[in-house]
Structures are given as C-alpha cells and as structure tokens.
Amino acid sequence: MHKAKWWRKDKGEKILCELCPRNCLIDIDNTGYCKVRKNINGTLYSLVYGYPCAINIDPIEKKPLFHFLPGSQVFSIGTIGCNLGCDFCQNHDISKECKFPKSLEYISPQDLVEMAIQHESKSIAFTYNEPTIYSEYILDVCKQAKKVGLKTIMVTNGYINKDVIKELYVNIDAANIDLKGFSQDFYENYCSGNLNNVLENIIEIKKQNTFIELTNLIIPGLNDSEETINNLVDWIISYLGKDIPLHLSAFYPAYKMLDKTRTPKKTLNKARKIAINKGLNFVFEGNVMTNEYDNTYCPNCNKLLIERQIYTVVYNCLKTPVCSCGQTINIIL
Ligand code: SF4
Numbered sequence: 526m527h528k529a530k531w532w533r534k535d536k537g538e539k540i541l542c543e544l545c546p547r548n549c550l551i552d553i554d555n556t557g558y559c560k561v562r563k564n565i566n567g568t569l570y571s572l573v574y575g576y577p578c579a580i581n582i583d584p585i586e587k588k589p590l591f592h593f594l595p596g597s598q599v600f601s602i603g604t605i606g607c608n609l610g611c612d613f614c615q616n617h618d619i620s621k622e623c624k625f626p627k628s629l630e631y632i633s634p635q636d637l638v639e640m641a642i643q644h645e646s647k648s649i650a651f652t653y654n655e656p657t658i659y660s661e662y663i664l665d666v667c668k669q670a671k672k673v674g675l676k677t678i679m680v681t682n683g684y685i686n687k688d689v690i691k692e693l694y695v696n697i698d699a700a701n702i703d704l705k706g707f708s709q710d711f712y713e714n715y716c717s718g719n720l721n722n723v724l725e726n727i728i729e730i731k732k733q734n735t736f737i738e739l740t741n742l743i744i745p746g747l748n749d750s751e752e753t754i755n756n757l758v759d760w761i762i763s764y765l766g767k768d769i770p771l772h773l774s775a776f777y778p779a780y781k782m783l784d785k786t787r788t789p790k791k792t793l794n795k796a797r798k799i800a801i802n803k804g805l806n807f808v809f810e811g812n813v814m815t816n817e818y819d820n821t822y823c824p825n826c827n828k829l830l831i832e833r834q835i836y837t838v839v840y841n842c843l844k845t846p847v848c849s850c851g852q853t854i855n856i857i858l
Contacts (some may be wrong), residue, residue: 527574529562530661531689538567545608545657545685548724559658561606574662575631577602578619579653582644586836588680589772589811592856593699593736594648595831596838599678600641603653609682610717611705612781613744620654621780630689634665641675648698651681660685660693667696683723685728690726694733699857701772702727703740706748707757715747715782728764736857738770740811743788743796745776754796758803767804768824768855773797775812790815807855825852 535541540551542562549557561573585599607620614620623657632640641649649670651663656679667677676698683702685693695701704723705716706754713722731737741757743749760771773796793810797818800808806824810817819833828848832840846854 526567526570526572528663529569529571531686532562532569532655534567538564540564540567540569542569543686544660544689547608547684548686548720552580552723558610559606559608559655561604561658563732571659571661573604573606573659575633575634576629577604577637578629579603580640582646583650584836585648585650585678586833586838588650588652588678588701589740589809590678590699590738590772591772591809591819591831591833592738592807592854593678593752594857595841597647598645599648599650600644600646601635601650601652603656604659605654606658607655607682608658608684608774609655609705612715613742613776613785614780616653617775617780627707629820634662634669638669638673638675641670642673646675648676650678650680652678655682655684657681657685659687660689664693664696671696682718684718687726687729690729694730694735697733697735699736699738700730701738701740702730703742705742706759707741707753707760708748711748717851724760724764731765737765738772740772740774741766742774742776743792744782745786745788745792747785749788749792750798751795751797754799754849755803755852758800758805762804767806769805770807770809770855771800771805772809772811775802775810777812788812794818819858821854823848823850823852823854828851830854 531544532542538553542549542557547558551557553564556563581601583601585597605619679697679700709720712718777787797808816834821831846856
C-alpha cells in the first residue's frame with residue numbers, strides 16, 4: 526500500500542481527502558466514495574498504487590483521441606474504482622464492483638514504462654476507470670515516462686480538485702475529457718456529480734498546455750435535446766475554441782440504465798450537424814459501426830487529411846500540422 530497525497534486530518538482520526546470535489550470525510554478503516562483510498566490508523570493510503578487490473582495495447586483512436594499521435598499504439602491501463610456514480614457506466618465491472626482480483630501483481634512505475642516500451646507504444650494512457658483516483662501512481666509513472674520520451678494521456682471525467690490539476694496535468698500531454706451531459710440536473714440525477722466543477726476544470730486543464738479532446742455521450746431522451754446540444758457547443762466555442770475535437774458518442778444500455786434504447790444514428794447526425802453549423806471544425810461520431818464521420822478534413826479547403834476506418838488510420842497526408850492550403854490544423858503528429 527502506498528501513502529496517498531492530497532489529504533489532511535480532520536476531527537480526530539477522520540481524514541479529509543482533497544483529491545476530488547467529493548472531499549470525502551473518511552473514518553478510520555473506511556474508504557472514500559471511490560473505494561480505493563483508505564484511512565488506516567489516521568493515514569490515507571492508495572489501495573491501487575501499482576495495481577492496474579486492466580492492461581491493453583490500443584489504437585489511440587480508441588481512447589478516443591483523433592488528433593494526438595494519430596495511427597499510434599497506446600499502452601493503456603486502468604484500476605478499479607471511480608469518483609462518479611454514472612447509472613450508464615460502460616465499465617462498471619471495474620469502476621463499481623471494486624473487487625480486487627486476487628492474481629494482481631505489483632507493477633512499479635519503472636516496470637510499467639518498460640512494458641510500454643517493449644510493446645512499442647508511443648504513449649501511456651490512464652483510462653478505463655477514472656484515473657484521477659490513483660493520481661499518485663500516475664505522477665510517478667509520468668516521471669519515468671518523461672525520461673524515455675513516452676507521452677502521457679488521461680481519459681477522464683474531469684472531476685478533480687483544482688490544486689491537483691496544476692500538479693498533475695503539467696505532466697500530462699493529452700486528455701480526452703468526458704462531458705457526461707450539459708445540464709446540472711443531468712449530472713446530479715445520473716452521475717452524482719457537478720457539471721460546473723467539470724467545466725471549470727476543463728478550462729484549467731487547457732491552461733496546463735495539455736492537448737484536449739472532448740467526448741459527449743448522447744442518451745436518448747436524457748441529454749439529447751437540441752437546446753442541450755446548442756448549449757454544449759456554444760460553451761465549447763466560447764471557452765476552448767472551434768478547433769477542439771468533439772466526439773459525439775452513442776449510448777448503449779449498460780449497468781443501471783438498461784431501460785433506454787441505443788442512440789439512433791439520426792440523433793448523432795443531428796447533434797453533429799448542430800455542432801458543425803455553429804462552427805466546430807472537428808466533430809466525430811463514436812460507438813457506432815460506420816466510418817461516415819470518422820475523418821479529418823481541412824476546415825479551410827475541405828481536403829481529406831486523415832481517413833479512419835474503425836479506429837484505424839488508413840490514410841494520413843499530414844507531415845506537419847499544416848494543410849497544403851496553409852491552414853494550421855489543431856493536431857499533434
Ligand atoms: S478521490 Fe475518492 S476518497 Fe478522495 S474525495 Fe474523491 S471520491 Fe473521495
């Protein structure tokens with residue numbers, strides 16, 4: 526077990542965890558909401574430091590990141606636990622069941638980076654469950670990764686305290702931040718979270734020079750209204766600009782939300798059209814088996830720059846982040 530950062534003693538032996546906006550007050554021998562940070566004799570420990578339960582080599586497009594090292598492989602890890610409570614979680618087997626697989630072996634930050642190099646990955650992604658809850662391990666992995674030139678990636682819900690952002694994200698090269706919906710009611714009722722926290726954090730993460738892409742999962746009847754999509758796109762353009770890649774992702778029934786149907790293709794298409802008409806330059810559709818809206822086109826001359834087929838780059842004419850017409854493209858190659 527690894528001693529945690531970002532906490533202080535509060536009322537006797539209780540501990541206040543200051544890692545995320547939940548600010549759990551944790552009794553002795555108890556864990557916080559995320560189930561992986563435990564008060565042992567008045568000290569907070571991370572139960573998952575060095576114990577990823579999921580390790581895969583993925584195409585980076587699967588994160589999804591379409592404009593960061595396109596066509597590369599990313600060494601991806603996740604642990605158990607989460608600091609949100611989304612009824613529709615697609616990874617609830619690790620985020621919510623929270624049973625430590627007995628066979629897990631400790632992997633030091635150095636060994637993890639060594640494994641990524643052996644698999645010829647250009648980057649390491651902290652993904653699958655919410656990585657914020659094991660930020661101590663991420664920081665130490667990042668230190669080792671920087672030594673050998675590996676990039677680092679967060680796939681995150683953005684639910685983290687501001688002070689931690691400054692410390693953590695200066696070490697993170699890219700992030701896909703999952704906006705679960707675009708109303709406070711939605712966050713409260715279906716995620717047990719707070720939209721404003723996440724929005725403020727996205728702006729703060731961008732200030733750390735982390736390359737950002739956004740995902741928005743669209744659930745029929747819950748967060749798919751024209752008004753909601755309009756508000757989402759207006760906010761993105763106002764605070765992040767027109768060049769942030771946006772992934773509109775289809776919902777499928779999962780976890781506690783088995784009564785809803787899959788997101789119809791026409792709903793995704795409509796949302797994408799709104800985003801494009803308002804001026805967003807790179808809008809993709811995800812979680813659907815079609816290649817129709819997977820490609821990157823130049824926002825100036827409409828030239829095809831990158832063609833993708835189900836998470837695979839099949840054509841990329843960019844050698845630098847500039848189109849042949851002179852337009853700069855928001856992409857890290
Ligand atoms: S990281 Fe976990 S323990 Fe800490 S405040 Fe958030 S949910 Fe609670």
